[in-house]
Amino acid sequence: QSALTQPASVSGSPGQSITISCTGTSSDVGGYNYVSWYQQHPGKAPKLMIYDVSKRPSGVSNRFSGSKSGNTASLTMSGLQAEDEADYYCSSYTSSNTYVFGTGTKVTVL
């Protein structure tokens, strides 16, 4: 199972919006509405930000939103804040009854 493809880095100024893409195949992202997104600060455990493509767990800011088109999912962060600077990973359920993560994207707040 190959990792989902994400851009290595994305940056934006405070208050701006940025979008991270996550590209897979019809056996994972394109085949199921089971894409999730995780935020990971250095030295910390990942935190669930989005599940089922576009749903937010309780307590996650509505500045975070998710979507999907075909084999590509996206995470959009609006009103970028300094605390959003972290690594972000997408994940998808796969046809092998397992999961696959994305390559990860480092978000920098300028």
Next chain:
Amino acid sequence: EVQLVESGGGLVQPGGSLRLSCAASGFTFSSYAMHWVRQAPGKGLEYVSAISSNGGSTYYANSVKGRFTISRDNSKNTLYLQMGSLRAEDTAVYHCARDYYDGSGWRDAFDIWGQGTMVTVSS
């Protein structure tokens, strides 16, 4: 407090074995499917394995199939990962993670993660 705490990591020689544990607290462990996810130093997350709530079903990434075995003891609220035939590329921090229940059903996501335990495979 809902918590997962991993232990059992360490330095092991190539070809060796190691058993990781993940102690759960603050929730009804026996109701949740559980997962192992690893992260090599400076690298991204890699899915390793899953086990159903009653232990009856298990799933593995191709990279560890036949070498790793996931299990659980619901009486001890503990998840395990028995690792064998270890290779240098298995060097990573191993996290356990809980399946996510959003109030209306089980979701294919992981809402609680442990801090991880480091496994180093080297001679």
